[in-house]
Amino acid sequence: MRKRFVVWAAAFTLLLAGCAAGSDGAPQDTGTVTADPVVVRYGISNAWDALMPYNSVSGSNYARIIYDKIYDRLAYVHADGTLSPRAARSWKSVDDGYGIEFALDERFSFHDGTPVTAQNWVETFRLMTDPDCPMLGRDNFSVLAGTDENGYALSEHSVAAEAVDAYTLKLTFKNPTSPEDFLLDKNREFYVLPTHLLEGGVSADLMDLDLWKAPVGSGPCKFVSELAGSQLILEANKEYPLGTPGFDRLVITVMDKSNLLTALISGDLDYYAFGGSVSADDAQVAEQNGLTVLRGTVPNTFFELMLNGASLPDARIRRAVELALDKELLCQHSTNGLGTVTDSSIPPTSPYAGEGSAAGRDVETAKALLEEAGYDGRTYRLACTSNRAGLAALMQQNLADAGISISxxxxxxxxxxxxxxxxxxxxxxxxxxxxxxxxWFVGTRLTENNNIFHVSDLSEYDVYIQRIQMETDPDAKQDLVQALEDYLAQERPFVPLWFGTALHAQSPTVSGIDYASSSFSNENVWEWEKQE
Structure with missing residues (x-):
């Protein structure tokens, strides 16, 4: 029998008491004279779809960037893949690599003043892996011992999350997992919930609780009000251990993507997600209007040409497609010089990246491979979004040079x-x-549950992926990664194209922003300072 959740009434009114907010984030007149709040006006082009972090239908970065402010994660991920403490002040590998112990920062508390303990994290993991809990994105928990391949707990309390003591959280995994690999892969998926506000076991009504309409987290911002799909008003958590945000209110407004830069230039916005990114053309507009544009140093976009292995079953044809493409021309067309061509899905800044450079275009070899494979001249269907129609047209010309027809x-x-x-x-x-x-890419797209490239036999990939996941020695792991890269180059289930680097239009009114790291759906708002 499912137990009912009891939500303390105080949780619903804690953050709203004595403070009614207008649409600009400023308090309404309640008869009390107060100083005008310092407001950061934040733009975002897509709305979050829930304020409960385990109930996002899209699982998108637009939702994660919101959760990042209200709730806490274990670590902060920088653009270069390095990690800084957040809810956890340190971490270490235990149990021959099968476990990780996180030493939690004892200064953290929920927005109602209740300390965040290891037990809150354990209870969060137990709630989210219970089969009765209607959460979304449960497969993120499947890496933990005591869960099945879908992230469901095998039995009551079987999920391997343990409170060693009040401020030490231990997670145990099915495979050897380094703390760094785990955090880089899963940090943005896991948030600690205010489980002290919930009494009893799992309920099918968990996601419908009124608590999530006025959520209580432990992050750098507190909930004030929401106009669903349009605007979210948060206030600075003045007690946040990592630092006090240099503003009083954060007003997050949804607007069309094409209007974000215009609003920043006009002064209607102070900043927009993610990292104030702009295209090369818009960067010129920004600079002409007095804004400073910062070029990122870490790739934030990977482009690929997806291939259907069922309709292109011969690896020679798939390799011919790659050789027929002028990646340099295509990259230049799309990035205006802000991209680096590649023959791998591993970013060049990753410690696992190989030392080789991408192979150049070779139309004659492509023709020879097509003839050898017996290509019958059929026309392939190429799909793209409207903003990439020009890129698709260039690809069509490239492929036609080798005799490959596409629509x-x-x-x-x-x-x-x-x-x-x-x-x-x-x-x-x-x-x-x-x-x-x-x-990060191959391990999620060449699996039985997500074989988007329609590879007829995944067994060889399964072996490579499992061996890489199990290997703990860095040198041996690097060798295994290179072996997989060699196999991918031979089979070519997809065509890597290039990595793009972002341009960031810097805020003229807010300092301290870590622009590049927003690509990991985390922002250092506790270090932001609104300039008066």
Whole structure:
């Protein structure tokens, strides 16, 4: 029998008591004379879809960047893949690499003043892995011992999360896992919940609790009010251990992406997610209007040409597609010099990146491979979003030079990925936010549950992936990664194209922003300072 949750009434009114907010984040007149609050006006082009961090339908970065401010994660991930303490002040590997112990920062507390302890983290993990809990994104927990392949606990309290003492959290994994690899891969997925405000076991009604309409977290900002899908008003958590934000209110407003830079230039915004990114053309506009544009040093976008292994079953044809493409020309067209061509999904800044450079275009070899494979001249269907139609047209010309015929279909992103998944399309142009780990891409797209490239036999990939996951010696792991890269180059289930580097329009009114690290869906708002 499911138990009911009891939510303390105080939690709903704690952050709103005595403070009604207007649409600009300024308090309404309640008869008390107060100084005008220091407000940071923050723009975002897509709305969050929930304020409960384990109830996001999209699981998108637009939701994660919101959760990052209200709730806490174990660490802060920098753009270069290094880590800084956040809720955990340190971590270490235990149990021959199968476990990680996190020493939690004892200064952290929830917004109602209750200390955050290891038990809160354990209870969060138990709630989210209980089969009765209707959470989304549960498969993120499947790396933990005591769960099945979908992240469900095998039995009551079986998930391997343990409070060693009040401020030491221990996680145990199915495979050897270094703290760095775990945090780089999963840090943005895990948040500590105010489990002290919940009494009893798991309920099917968990996600519908009124608590999530006025959430209580432990992050650098406290909830004030929400206009669903439009605006979110937060206030600075003056007791945040990592630092006091240099503002009183953070007003987050959803607006069309094309209007973000205009609003920043006009002064209607102080900053926009993610990292104030701009295109090369918009960077010129920003600079002409007095803004400073910062070029990132770490790749934040990975471009690939998805291939359908069922309709292109011969590896020679897939390799011919790659050789026929002028990656340098395509990259220049898309990035205006802000990209680096690649033959790998591993970013060049990753410690696992190889030393070789991407192979150049070779149309004659592509033709020879096509003839050897018996290519019959069929026309392949290439899907892309409307903003990449020009890029697709260049690809069409490149491939035609080698004798490969394609037709272009312009669709929205969801339709393209659905069409690649069900086999409607033969090729698709896609981009992703890269991670520094060697399997960030391959390990999620060449699996039985997500075989988007329609590889007929995944067994060889399974062996490589499992061996890399199990290896703890850095040199041996590097050798295994290179062996997988060599196999990918031979089979070429997808075509790596290039890595792009972001340009950031810097805020003219807020200092201390870590622009590049926003690509990991975390922002150092406790170090932001609004200039008066």
């Amino acid at each position: 272009i279909e312009t669709v929205d992103s969801a339709t393209m990925f659905a069409g690649m998944s069900d086999g409607t399309y033969d090729m698709g142009i896609a981009s992703h936010t890269p991670g520094p780990l060697p399997l």
